[in-house]
Amino acid sequence: MSTENSYYVPEQSKLPIIAATGMGTLAFGAATWVIDGGSPYIFLGGLLIMALVMYRWWSLVIDENMRGLANQQLKQSYVLGMLWFIFSEVMFFAVFFGALFYVRVLVNSWLGGEAAVGWFDDTPTGTAVANNEILWPGYESQWPVMETPDQAANGDAAQFKGPEQNMNFPGWGRILHWLPLWNTVILLTSSVTVHIAHTALKNDNRKKFNTWLGITVALGIIFLFLQAEEYIEAYQHMGLTLETGIYGTTFFLLTGFHGAHVTLGTMMLLIQWLRGLKGHFSHDDQFGFEAASWYWHFVDVVWLGLFIFVYVLA
Amino acid sequence: MAHGPATMADGWIKYASRWLFTTNHKDIGTLYLWFSFAMFILGGAFAMIIRAELFQPGMQLINPEFFNQMTTMHGLVMVFGAIMPAFVGLANWLIPMMIGAPDMALPRMNNLSFWILPFAFAILVSTLFMEGGGPNFGWTFYAPLSTTYAPDTVNYFIFGVHIMGASSIMGSINIIATVMNMRAPGMTYMKMPLFVWTWVITAFLLVAVMPVLAGAVTMMLMDINFGTSFFNAAGGGDPVLFQHVFWFFGHPEVYIIILPAFGVVSQIIPTFSRKPLFGYSSMVYATASIAFMSFIVWAHHMFTVGMPIAGELYFMYATLLIAVPTGVKVFNWITTMYKGSLTFETPMLFSIAFVILFTFGGFTGLMLSIAAADMQYHDTYFVVAHFHYVMVAGAVFSGTAAVYYWLPKWCGKMYNETMGKVQFWIAFIGFNITFMPQHFLGLAGMPRRYADYGLQFADWNMLSSVGAFMYGAAQILFLFNVVRTITHGKPVEDPQVWEGAEGLEWTLPTPAPYHTFETPPEVK
Numbered sequence: 087m088s089t090e091n092s093y094y095v096p097e098q099s100k101l102p103i104i105a106a107t108g109m110g111t112l113a114f115g116a117a118t119w120v121i122d123g124g125s126p127y128i129f130l131g132g133l134l135i136m137a138l139v140m141y142r143w144w145s146l147v148i149d150e151n152m153r154g155l156a157n158q159q160l161k162q163s164y165v166l167g168m169l170w171f172i173f174s175e176v177m178f179f180a181v182f183f184g185a186l187f188y189v190r191v192l193v194n195s196w197l198g199g200e201a202a203v204g205w206f207d208d209t210p211t212g213t214a215v216a217n218n219e220i221l222w223p224g225y226e227s228q229w230p231v232m233e234t235p236d237q238a239a240n241g242d243a244a245q246f247k248g249p250e251q252n253m254n255f256p257g258w259g260r261i262l263h264w265l266p267l268w269n270t271v272i273l274l275t276s277s278v279t280v281h282i283a284h285t286a287l288k289n290d291n292r293k294k295f296n297t298w299l300g301i302t303v304a305l306g307i308i309f310l311f312l313q314a315e316e317y318i319e320a321y322q323h324m325g326l327t328l329e330t331g332i333y334g335t336t337f338f339l340l341t342g343f344h345g346a347h348v349t350l351g352t353m354m355l356l357i358q359w360l361r362g363l364k365g366h367f368s369h370d371d372q373f374g375f376e377a378a379s380w381y382w383h384f385v386d387v388v389w390l391g392l393f394i395f396v397y398v399l400a
Numbered sequence: 401m402a403h404g405p406a407t408m409a410d411g412w413i414k415y416a417s418r419w420l421f422t423t424n425h426k427d428i429g430t431l432y433l434w435f436s437f438a439m440f441i442l443g444g445a446f447a448m449i450i451r452a453e454l455f456q457p458g459m460q461l462i463n464p465e466f467f468n469q470m471t472t473m474h475g476l477v478m479v480f481g482a483i484m485p486a487f488v489g490l491a492n493w494l495i496p497m498m499i500g501a502p503d504m505a506l507p508r509m510n511n512l513s514f515w516i517l518p519f520a521f522a523i524l525v526s527t528l529f530m531e532g533g534g535p536n537f538g539w540t541f542y543a544p545l546s547t548t549y550a551p552d553t554v555n556y557f558i559f560g561v562h563i564m565g566a567s568s569i570m571g572s573i574n575i576i577a578t579v580m581n582m583r584a585p586g587m588t589y590m591k592m593p594l595f596v597w598t599w600v601i602t603a604f605l606l607v608a609v610m611p612v613l614a615g616a617v618t619m620m621l622m623d624i625n626f627g628t629s630f631f632n633a634a635g636g637g638d639p640v641l642f643q644h645v646f647w648f649f650g651h652p653e654v655y656i657i658i659l660p661a662f663g664v665v666s667q668i669i670p671t672f673s674r675k676p677l678f679g680y681s682s683m684v685y686a687t688a689s690i691a692f693m694s695f696i697v698w699a700h701h702m703f704t705v706g707m708p709i710a711g712e713l714y715f716m717y718a719t720l721l722i723a724v725p726t727g728v729k730v731f732n733w734i735t736t737m738y739k740g741s742l743t744f745e746t747p748m749l750f751s752i753a754f755v756i757l758f759t760f761g762g763f764t765g766l767m768l769s770i771a772a773a774d775m776q777y778h779d780t781y782f783v784v785a786h787f788h789y790v791m792v793a794g795a796v797f798s799g800t801a802a803v804y805y806w807l808p809k810w811c812g813k814m815y816n817e818t819m820g821k822v823q824f825w826i827a828f829i830g831f832n833i834t835f836m837p838q839h840f841l842g843l844a845g846m847p848r849r850y851a852d853y854g855l856q857f858a859d860w861n862m863l864s865s866v867g868a869f870m871y872g873a874a875q876i877l878f879l880f881n882v883v884r885t886i887t888h889g890k891p892v893e894d895p896q897v898w899e900g901a902e903g904l905e906w907t908l909p910t911p912a913p914y915h916t917f918e919t920p921p922e923v924k
């Protein structure tokens with residue numbers, strides 16, 4: 087409920103319409119680009135507009151805050167806005183996790199002519215049996231799908247061929263070479279460091295804040311670096327690409343979107359770090375930083391889900 | 401800050417920039433409403449093309465490829481361009497006034513949410529003029545029709561949907577923040593007008609499922625352009641996965657469309673019954689439980705696709721269960737009218753028609769949710785009839801009612817009552833002539849989404865087309881009436897406008913000033 091007796095309603099603003107133009111250009115350009123033979127220029131134009139407008143927009147919000155125009159209530163609106171935005175992101179990841187579970191548990195069994203939920207009832211349905219015998223003869227349910235149904239049925243003529251290797255746990259002997267484990271350690275640590283930075287800021291310990299936030303940003307960058315390394319490895323040495331059937335599909339989409347979100351989160355934290363160096367924030371006013379750190383924790387939790395369901399339980 | 405809005409008199413540059421740069425919830429509400437009406441006319445034109453072709457068996461006017469583009473674009477434009485923005489427009493206009501707030505919580509983002517829409521729909525509609533034509537795979541865009549077999553322009557559709565979704569998410573976050581954070585002192589949750597309640601619940605639904613839609617189109621994008629196999633069994637995926645993802649969005653989406661409509665009639669019926677709404681708190685709980693349940697019934701759209709029997713049964717029973725809270729609502733509306741001193745102004749007529757016809761559509765929904773029976777009904781005109789009863793007589797009628805009801809408050813002028821009533825009767829009769837026969841067509845086995853049909857379906861189809869043009873004509877009258885009200889309407893000064901109207905928005909002067917509630921009112 088409202089606690090203020092007046093409220094800051096901003097003046098007219100040119101930023102939103104420019105942002106909308108940017109988004110429109112971006113969307114149109116992206117579609118043009120992905121179609122065979124399309125050029126990326128419209129897309130890049132849209133990106134440029136968006137970058138500029140976002141820079142201007144955030145600067146304006148920060149500036150209003152510094153000038154004291156944003157009262158407690160407006161700040162609360164920003165808090166709600168950020169939390170619900172994160173919720174929408176949670177739902178976005180939920181779709182891809184849902185797709186992973188559906189494909190792994192149900193579809194994969196049906197394609198192999200098996201009952202999907204064996205402990206419940208282990209007689210396969212007639213459809214599942216026909217699926218396997220008529221459409222994809224020879225396919226055996228497996229996860230990760232190393233030999234696709236297409237390959238099982240059509241051999242070398244198959245359009246979709248499975249990967250040569252997957253990202254599973256390589257055994258205790260090689261555990262230290264297993265990048266996802268390192269990445270898990272890095273992200274978990276970064277959640278702690280960002281928390282230390284937060285506590286430091288609340289206690290007005292600026293130096294400690296700058297240091298620990300700086301460390302967090304560095305950890306984010308290292309994570310991204312390792313992730314890139316993993317992708318290069320997958321493409322060059324493991325025969326694991328987007329085109330290698332459903333395993334590659336779910337692997338790259340889940341980790342890829344996560345990586346994109348880490349990139350965004352790292353950028354957010356980096357900006358907050360730069361703001362910290364400039365002397366922004368005080369022990370009781372630090373929303374920009376807090377929002378970025380919530381986002382960071384969210385990205386972290388998603389990674390845990392990924393680590394468990396994409397890498398460990400495979 | 402206290403300057404008034406620019407008018408034509410200030411020169412067209414000032415006037416245009418008012419609309420482009422505005423942060424005012426009333427301006428943005430107006431923009432949404434006009435945009436929605438424009439899309440309504442466009443989507444209506446597509447529907448007229450469809451009905452003209454189906455007037456007689458055989459191919460007369462257009463070719464089947466174009467017919468497919470028309471059914472697809474009609475659905476997309478109506479759902480995402482006409483109905484949803486109409487209710488966001490109403491939310492913008494009304495929620496701040498109803499809860500005693502000066503504006504929406506995040507006014508600049510509000511402007512952005514609106515202005516994305518013209519871009520999104522320009523992108524979508526432009527595909528009609530591109531090589532390969534517009535999307536032709538139905539508004540539900542099932543894979544592999546929308547992936548393997550789609551024209552290249554599907555990519556424009558995908559990115560159009562993406563930015564449209566971004567607009568919806570921002571709009572809903574704004575509404576949630578406004579309702580949670582900006583209510584006037586004393587405006588507790590259980591005092592909020594029902595329109596506000598239904599909208600905040602709708603906004604939760606939107607924030608939860610628009611990302612799911614984004615996920616669905618992203619998977620399509622990857623399958624089409626980057627060789628992934630989400631929807632391709634050859635690589636280990638499954639086309640049925642698409643349907644699950646789509647309907648996990650799609651079913652809540654139909655409630656996104658109808659809940660604000662529930663809110664509107666729950667405001668209007670008490671006014672013209674001169675009685676408070678019967679069972680306010682049960683209305684709130686019913687809305688919340690409908691919203692919750694809408695997440696767990698999606699596969700009732702997929703009974704014929706081949707699900708395990710346990711799935712068929714679960715989704716059947718879960719769907720039937722929604723009739724309970726829906727029944728509570730219908731009961732409450734009727735009981736509100738019971739022994740009220742009723743008058744039948746245009747908004748009330750549309751609201752009563754809403755209650756009757758929506759209930760009818762709910763009943764056909766129950767028929768469809770019986771899994772065994774749906775084997776016969778699925779993908780026939782019976783389904784088309786069902787959802788037009790709930791979406792047109794439901795959402796569109798209530799939107800029309802809302803415009804007539806609040807128009808005097810918005811512009812300080814009264815619409816022409818006779819013309820409103822004439823419009824109502826043409827719309828009501830036209831609507832039923834259009835869609836009632838489609839039930840019979842469906843039961844007799846006429847499949848939906850075909851450009852041609854067997855001779856045995858000729859009579860009902862001809863009748864249906866006649867009704868459609870009648871219903872279309874009613875919209876022209878609507879436009880005329882609204883425009884004439886704004887330009888020549890009889891001025892109204894009474895803040896309350898309607899004798900029985902209750903709520904904060906009716907305490908404001910008529911027409912509502914540009915800025916309202918700059919200091920919060922006290923709600924007792």
Ligand code: HEM
Pocket residue numbers: 540654655657658700701719720722723726761762763764765766768769770774777778779783786787790791794795
């Ligand atoms: C008691 C309430 C309702 C029940 C039990 C119900 C049930 C169903 C069922 C089972 C279907 C699938 C039919 C088939 O494809 O074979 C269906 C389709 C549909 N319903 Fe409802 N419904 C209800 C209310 C609504 C409401 C309120 C709306 C929207 C405002 C709505 C919109 C739709 C749409 C758009 C479709 C068709 C989607 C398509 O295939 O294009 N329904 N309904």
Ligand SMILES: [Cu+2]
Pocket residue numbers: 650651654697698700701
């Ligand atoms: Cu449904």
